[in-house]
Amino acid sequence: MKFLKSKIIFILVISLLSTLKAQELAEKYLVISLLSTLKAQELAEKYEVKLIEKIVMGITGKSYPKICTVNYPVDRIKEYSTYLVISSCKQADMVIAGTDELESFDKPILLIGDTEIKDRKDVIGAIFWKKGRPQIIFIDKNLKRFDIQIPREYNKYIIKKDSLKYAEAVF
Amino acid sequence: MLKLFFRELLKGKISIGVISFSLIVYISFLFYLPNLEKKLHKLIVDRDIENIDTFSVSVLNTLSKHYDRGDYKILTDILETLNVKDVKYVFIVSKSERGYRVLIDASKNDRLPPGSPIQLLPEEENILQNVYTTKDKVVLNHENIDTIGITIYRPFIKDGEILGVLIVDFSTRKLKEISQLVHNLKNIIIFIVAGFLLSLNAVIISVLKAVYHRKKSRTDSLTGLYNRTFLEDLEYTMNLSNYVVAVIDVDFFKKINDTYGHEVGDIVLKEVAKILKNNIRSEDYLIRYGGEEFLLFIRKNREDINKTINGIERIRSAVENEKIYINEKNYIKVTISIGVNLSTEKMKDIDEAIKKADVALYRAKGKGRNRIEIYDEERDTKEATLKISQIKKALEEGRVISYYQPIVNLKTGEYTHLEALARIVGEDGSLIQPYMFINVIENTFLYTQLTKQIVEYNFKVLTKYRDLKVSINLKPADIINQSTIDYLIELSSKYPDIAGRMLLEIVETEDALMYEQIIKNIHSLKERGYKICIDDFGSGYSNFVYLLRLNVDYLKLDANLIKNIDKDKISQEVVKMIVQFCKKMKITVIAEFVENESILETLNLLGIEYGQGYLFSKPQPLEKFIK
Secondary structure, eight states: OHHHHHHHHHHHHHHHHHHHHHHHHHHHHHHHHHHHHHOTTHHHHHHHHHHHHHHHHHHHOOSSOEEEEESSOHHHHHHHOSSOEEOOTTTOSEEEESOSOSOOOSSOEEEESSOOOOSOSSEEEEEEEETTEEEEEEEHHHHHHTTOOOOGGGGGGEEOSSSOOOOOOOO | OHHHHHHHHHHTHHHHHHHHHHHHHHHHHHHHHHHHHHHHIIIIIIHHHHHHHHHHHHHHHHHHHHHTTOOHHHHHHHHHTTOOTTEEEEEEEEEETTEEEEEEEOOSSSOOOTTOEEOOOHHHHHHHHHHHHHOOOEEEEOSSOSSOOEEEEEEEEETTEEEEEEEEEEOSHHHHHHHHHHHHHHHHHHHHHHHHHHHHHHHHHHHHHHHHHHHHHTBOTTTOSBOHHHHHHHHHHOOGGGEEEEEEEETTHHHHHHHHOHHHHHHHHHHHHHHHHHTSOTTSEEEEOSSSEEEEEEEOOSSOHHHHHHHHHHHHHHHHHOOEESSSSOEEOOOEEEEEEOOGGGOSSHHHHHHHHHHHHHHHHHTTSSSEEEOOHHHHHHTOOOOHHHHHHHHHTTOEEEEEEEEEETTTOOEEEEEEEEEEEOTTSOEEOGGGTHHHHTTSHHHHHHHHHHHHHHHHHHHHOTTOOEEEEEOHHHHHOHHHHHHHHHHHHHSHHHHTTEEEEEEOOSGGGGOHHHHHHHHHHHHTTOEEEEEEETSSSOOHHHHHHHTOSEEEEOHHHHTTTTTOHHHHHHHHHHHHHHHHTTOEEEEOOOOSHHHHHHHHHTTOOEEOSTTTOOOBOGGGGOO
16 A cells, blocks of 8 residues: 555656656757757758868868867857867867968868869868759869878869869860 | 545546546647658658659650750750749759769759769769669658758650759758648647646646645544544445444543643543554544544454454553553553444444444443443343433423432431432423433533523422422532523522522532632532532542532442442441541531442441432332322
């Protein structure tokens, strides 16, 4: 009889707590849901950061490479990256930049965004979006300047030119 | 407690039922939502894709016809016909040495010149490879990226040779709309479910509160046992015939209270309650019925009722053998009297069952307490008491009379007083004995009325018969009742010569006579001429201090002391001592229960002057004594 009583009390307590929890979850869920509407591009952003992470780790060969960001939202890196460590540009292994108009740190720069790469010696590559798909290019001359060996899978993205120009039509 | 909880819960069963049903419906719908989302996709998106895909086949056919002309503008214009609402990008790619290049691009945005390299998503590269191999279309739902929703890949074939792959990217707008709709639905349902859960909890909390208050209202705060309120509930829920009813009374409880104080009285009640509780089973019910009275419903052992009686005896014995510590060092022992009603199946309700058990209890007390008495239908029916309404009617109709038993001078054999004994004349003319009505109305206003009527009746007798001396019986309750005292004083003022011929016999029950108010009232009655007699002295808590403080005129020895006095040396010694004391204090001693010559002889030897009993006369109407 005593066991049954304590069992009933336990169930009641759990039920009460679960109600409170359900309410909390419901509120949380609603907030997330509303935020998800606002963050329509969050999957693309995540995809982009994961790509940056993969490239930087591949290039530096480090498990926790240090990066700095210039004109690129650092919070996005913090949100989606597991391994990239944010540091000052002086100490960084690579610079992630949202524009090519930046001072020189004598560090390899990875440009992010749909921008034309000017003739900079420190920009080793870029990621930009075309037709909803990320496009990667690496500049051969600048890779060599930093003596960077990119992973083999990216070799097909290496271009010999100084700046990004689309190939001529096949016609 | 648990039973009570479920009973209270069931009271709100409609609201709980509605809430629970709604919860089940909503939660089921919640689990159905992913399926609903899929179905909506299928219904809306798949249909659109199907339409465009069908159209793309004819567009590609047209393209293949014009492809050889090499007019990029015409080719773009043809491809642009696929550029409908919700299509984001439409272009044809061809495989080259270093990946894929744009062959024709008719996209609304991000349009690339022909020959431009285009990097496809990793999963797309495999799909395109597949399309090149199988020459069949593939549809991909992009899950890792939200820049594109769904893509159709269809081979661009000319003369059996694949020139490229048509890529039609759909925007995520429609998908997002559907997802958002489902998400919103989910949110609404979660809120409703949370609301219902809260309501359910509110119901449970209110039930728990009700249970708590109900339990509190049905629990005696001192002993923690059930109280009379619970008894009312029990009447509706219990099958009385399955239980034996026992009324338990703590013997001499008033004495304990008066001697040790109410705090000790409370300790005794708590301890007795604890002992009783420890000796009953979980299916039995124990109720604190009154001050020192407990009510016990014991589940019957139908096969052997003796087992039930043995169980009750065990309870009595447990109380008798328990030391009740009233402080760290000292303890007292108490006993209980128990009246049992075994024949509950014959009772029409709980009240009747209790009343019958109470009759047995009354007998247990009369037989010396610390014992169990079982209600005997045959015997106790004869001793059945009147109902209060019957007594009230008798009082209203003046059917209360007195019978008389003479108090005799043992030397002369002449009676000096007549003891008035109350009787009720029944409606059928029968004579009803006092045990059938005195206890019924004890502590009620009818009792005061009865006393007054007896007093009035005897005042009339004394007015009529000037040589007569009458004694009437009063309880300490009468003496403390100011209305009765005022009435006696009023009559003595009205008939000053009569009070001196009236002897007031005050029953010596417990220490009640020690109360200051009683002493004061007795003194004022004596001042008015009434004679005072202490009745039943030696029966219980005989206290010589009464006799001194009350300045009594007479002392009547209890029947228990007299009935065996001719044989019992101890009784003789006790009586001898009382007689010596009374002679010194000038108190006249009367012996009750003078039933035979042997007792009379002993009383004479002990120097007792007055006596009454069947040897002289049984109680009779007044006429028998009037010459």
